[in-house]
Amino acid sequence: MAAPEPGHCCFFVQKKKRFCKMVAGKGRKYCGEHATMEEDGGGSRRIVCPLDPKHTVSEDKLQKHLKKCNSREKAKPVYFVENINAGSADGDETLRQVSLSELSRTELETLVDKLKTAFKGLQCDLEDSLQSHPALHDELHNPKNGDSAHKHLKQQSSILGHLEELGLLGRGRCFVEFGAGRGKLSHWIHEALKTCEHLKTCEDLQLLLVERCSTRFKVDGKHQDAGVQFERLQVDIQHLDLSKVPLLCEKKLPLVGVGKHLCGAATDLALRCLLETAGQSEEKEPPHKRLRPSEPSEPRSGGGLGSVPTGCGPGPVLGLTVALCCHHRCEWRHYVGQQFFLQRGLGAREFSAFCRMSSWATCGLRPTNQRGDSEEHEPAEETDAVNGFLSASEREQLGRLCKQLIDHGRCHFLQMKGFSSKLTRYISSDVTLENVLLTAVPLTPHSS
Secondary structure: OOOOOOOEOOOEEOOOOEEOOOEOOOOOOOOHHHHHHOOOOOOOOEEEOOOOOOOEEEHHHHHHHHHHOOOOOOOOEOOEOOOOOOOOOOOOOOOOOOOHHHOOHHHHHHHHHHHHHHOOOOOOOOEEOOOOOHHHHHHHOOOOOOHHHHHHHHHHHHHHHHHHHOOOOOOOEEEEEEOOOOOHHHHHHHHHOOOHHHHOOOOOEEEEEEOOOOOOOOOHHHOOOOOEEEEEEOOOHHHEOHHHOHHHHHHOOOEEEEEEEEEOHHHHHHHHHHHOOOOOOOOOOOOOOOHHHHOOOOOOOOOOEOOOOOOOOOOOEEEEEEEEEOHHHOOOOOOOOHHHHHHOOOOHHHHHHHHHHHHHHOOOOOOHHHHHOOOOOOOOOOOOOOOOOOOHHHHHHHHHHHHHHHHHHHHHHHHHOOEEEEEEEOOOOOOOOOOEEEEEEEOOOOOO
């Protein structure tokens, strides 16, 4: 066993089979976290932090620590408006979730019949549209990238190809990446717009990354180009009011929404955030119902940091491209296609069941190389498989119908907002089983 490094903690971490790498204090053998191992007790007794049980703190320094602990409650930013994008379930939000394994065969047969009836008149076969973008060519052929990295690069390349095909990839606009994670999609959008062709223009470019979690190894901090603004918002999409984000109000650049594997209800929250709370007052198109949800948000106060002038808001929405996934994590309350379901005689109960059935499209079908790597989203549930009633291929087909029905409800929402939308398979299923891309552009193009 190798000895601990000089000046570092002597505590052996059994789980990692190595010594702790934290620096020990002067004259001490252990770091602050393992100070209780000292023969004299390491001074003050260490206790679990009341704000976050994942770390400890010296008891005599607790009050000082509470003022600077990363888990302390922070002042809410001005763009935080609680549940502004949550939607309403009209009393059905307390509906008990029922596992498919609890349903009788007759109830399951009824659900399958309702699914097939609701799908009549809808497009069943999705178009294959595998795109690519030259900005990722070198990286895709870099032998240093492993299978997992190569898989994500192929998806990002296809998404950029679709953006370009729709005329959305360009400067003079703001890309809003929902569920940004490390910000790789925004990184490649920026790289694509650094090519010689785009450098001929001096238009501004903004990239706004939205992620509710604190993320390690972010790539957006490495971009310092003149005329390009990267900004990251650590906020849940459910509480984000884009009309109050100072960056978007500065130059009022047109918006383009993007997302790679925006899990479950996050897609619905993002659509509502982009199309209802981003402020559509400057559009010349008939307002439909777009203005109504944004009107009450004007007097609302985030009660926190920053300030946005009254009547200020971002530019118009030019379009969106979102890679969909994890339909089993959708919720009726947040779902933007409630009207679509109700028109087909379906409600919250059927929606909940279809969400669970949607996992049949992927559960048990992932190849070995897709099970081992770290996905950017949680895997589908595999506990609700109905043995003896439906074959594996029948369950897969019904699971795909459930996914498509949920996605058609989103397309219906976009149509009601004045957008032309489309569902396509943007990458092959051997790369990822969650390979459907939702794209949308305004029915009437915005004048620049």
